[in-house]
Amino acid sequence: MDEYNLPLNRVEKARTKIVATVGPSCCEPSQLAILARSGVSVFRLNMAHAGPEQQQPHVDHIRQVSEDINEPLAILVDLAGPKFRLGELPDEGIFCGRDETFFLVKQNPSAANELVTSYQALVDELSLGDLVMFADGTVSMLVEELFPDRARLRVQQHGIIRSRQGINLPGVKLSAPAISVEDHQHAIWAAKTGVDFVSLSFVRSPDEVRTLKDIIRSNSSTARVIAKIEKREALERLEEIVAEADGIMVARGDLGVEIDVAEMPLAQKRIIRVCHEYHKPVIIATQMLDSMxxxxxxxxxxxxxxxxxxxxxxxxxxxxxxxxxxxxxxLAVEMMNRIAQVTEKSLEGLPIRQSAKKNAGGLHEVTAAVVRGAGTMAQSLNAKLVVVASHSGRTALALSQQRNFSPTIGVSSKESTLRLMCLYWGVTPLRNAPAENIEQLIKYTDEWACRVGLAAKGDRIVIVGGSHLTAGQGNKKMSSGVHDIVVVHEVEGTIA
Structure with missing residues (x-):
């Protein structure tokens, strides 16, 4: 593609992060590098379309690109979940006319109007009056009669169905586990290959999130678990799921079929609001720039x-x-980045946001108070930068959730923590900064900010750290996970 022959010029990234799905159009290292320089911070690998053998080269390429451009890049592995699909149909598909009759059969369809699915037990779990949706909700059929080996359906909304298209069953309670045997295997691979986020599709309860966390942790991984909200059951237990997950994805494709599409805009706003209350990052997904x-x-x-x-x-x-x-x-990445940047300008100057839930994000109460103070100080002093030294990433996330418009730089001695910051709004992870000593960090930040043009002599920088970072590291009154120091530094303007 001609666009990949363009020079690799890095653009200024919006504070709102961009997640891009890897596929045939962008799987080569040169293509991934251009997307990263155009605004992508997180690359998604969709396990519904390829298994570990096909995805491992993508992991390797992303990691290599990250080194080549000297910029942390995160990887999100998206588990397929219990997505039911149609079996094989004629190449041209089947037109389903309104009021026509079709049959869902358990196996071996023998007529043109007999359909088989990837979930053989589906016929047994349907009830009279259930609505069965095909092709992302563009075709719908009503269950009118049930037999031991089949269900008779009548077309309510006409359209064309094709092989392997997804099936949605709004309101139907299914026994299929959220994590299939294949999902379990893919989760183990994701943990062992060192990805940063693993998302779980069709979450219905917080127990399912805990199960995936157990799989990840038992394979010595610190990957964060993202719960995808795309079932009505998830909306009914939203706060419990948000509290348990490390982050949320609003998966509007299936959610917009599982619930009335007219409810979708308000459901999205509600999910975002609950995520704010619990200080959990939230991703909006599906058809954002579909025409592109x-x-x-x-x-x-x-x-x-x-x-x-x-x-x-x-x-x-x-x-x-x-x-x-x-x-x-x-072009899609650049357009999303531009829209976000222009929109973010309208938000500057707003008061910093505070948590509405006690212990949101799992922060120590001292750290939470320090973060609130740092955000307020940065805003009132018009600080050019906020720098946070974060071992686990929780403090960086807390600063992100405030929506402070002073650019936030995250530093850590752990590369895995820097990659987590790739999903945090407004946080730019910076490699090679001395994150273990506050004096060295101040000096490095002063020189670096001047060198890259983010600050000049006399400007102010707010630095958030812990007493364990002070010289000699002699303060042991609090655990090393507590951030109890805020330093306001006036830039000296010396460049090493």
Whole structure:
């Protein structure tokens, strides 16, 4: 593709992070590098479309690109979950006319109007009056009669169905586990290969999130678990799920079929609001710039959709087919980055945001108080930078959730923590900073900020750290996980 022959010029990234799905259109290292320089901070690997053998080269390429451009890049492995699909159909598909009759059969369809699915038990779990949705909800059929080996359906909304398309069953309680045997195997691979985030599809309860966490931890991984909200059951237990997960993805494709599409905008806003209350990052996904599969420009509605996600407080927006199989992945990333940057300007100057839930984010009460103070100080002093030294990333996340518009730089002695920051709104992870000593960090930040043009002599920088970072590290009154120091530094303007 011609766009990949362009020079690798890094653009200024929006505070709202961009997640891009890897696929045939962007799987080569040169292509990934351009997307990273165009605004991508997190790359998503969709396990519904390829297994570990096909995805491992993508992991290796992303890690190599990260080294080549000297910038942390995170990897999100998206487990397929219990997504039920149609079996094989004629290449041209089948047109389902309104009021036509079809049958869901357990196996071996023998007529043109007999359909088989990847979930053989589905016929046994349907009830009279259930609605069965095909092709992302564009075709719907009503269950009118049940037999031991089949269910008779009548078409309510006409359209074409094709092989392997997804099936949604709004309101139907299914016994299929959230984590299949294949998902379990993929989660183990993700943990062992060292990815940063693992997302769980079709979450229905916090227990399912805990189960995936156990799988990840038992394989010696610190990857964070992202719960995808795409079932009505998840909305009914939203606060419990948000409290248990490390982050949330609003998976609007399936959610917009599982619930009335008219409910979708308010559901999205509610999910974001609850994530704010619990200080959990939230990703908005599906069809954000869908027309850019083919077009070099989005529709006005799509541009507005991205802007509204930013205004609502999303930490990240995700591109799916736009980058995986679209014709213009770089342009899609650049467009999302531009929309986010323009929209974010309207938010500058607003009061910093505080948590509405006690112990949100699992922070020590001292750290939480210090973070609140640091954000207020940075805003009132018009600080050019806020720098946070964070071992686990929790303090960086807490600063991110305040939505302080002073640029936030995250430093850590752990590369894995820097990669977690790739999902945190407004936080730029910085490699090679001395994160273990506060005096050295101040000196390094002073020189670095002047060198890259983020600060000049006389400007102020707010640095958040812990007493364990002071010289000699003699203060043992609090655990090393507590951030109890805020330093306001006036830039000296010396460049090493």
């Amino acid at each position: 599969h083919e077009s070099q420009r989005p529709t006005r509605a799509e541009a507005t959709d991205v802007a509204n996600a930013v205004l609502d407080g999303a930490d990240a927006c995700m591109l799916s087919g736009e980058t995986a199989i679209g014709k213009h992945p770089r």
